[in-house]
Amino acid sequence: AQSVAQPEDQVNVAEGNPLTVKCTYSVSGNPYLFWYVQYPNRGLQFLLKYITGDNLVKGSYGFEAEFNKSQTSFHLKKPSALVSDSALYFCAVRDTESDRGSTLGRLYFGRGTQLTVWP
């Protein structure tokens, strides 16, 4: 079964410090991995995705994520946090193995991690 775990409900970091939001996944085949951000009472905004190739993916607003197949992780990182980065972050995965023969681009989402950056 496909699943995504975000082990931390909340992450707090000081402005200017590096931040990490953790994500681990479980799939049958190769994963396609996504990160989204949600501000209060807004929809989800796409940040970045890993499909294949370089394990380090760069995305919007200075965020990047590192795909680690052996640890089945896809942690979101930023070298220097901003107060404006405070939001809810979602990791999502698509399992290419279970979707073989399927025609749906089904995403499985984690429960989200609330990031708070304090000044």
Added chain:
Amino acid sequence: DGGITQSPKYLFRKEGQNVTLSCEQNLNHDAMYWYRQDPGQGLRLIYYSQIVNDFQKGDIAEGYSVSREKKESFPLTVTSAQKNPTAFYLCASSRRGEFSTDTQYFGPGTRLTVL
């Protein structure tokens, strides 16, 4: 939020009433999705559609219905059979449902409250 619009932003429903949430996209995307978001539970898939006049149930379809008469529109009806409809509803679309690499883009959401 791109080219996906959802209306209304806030919706109040009395118990026993059906309500319809609108979702429109101008991205020329084939696939559209409805999700429900509850605090601490992430996103749960309600219904999805890959082409016009076709749609499938997601994980929590009971008490909901949809239609896909036009490519750009995918309205969701929350029926009186939905026991706990108070939630934040998100519509999404992607270029094609069958391609794994396609990104889903989300609308701004509708917050439904049952009075």
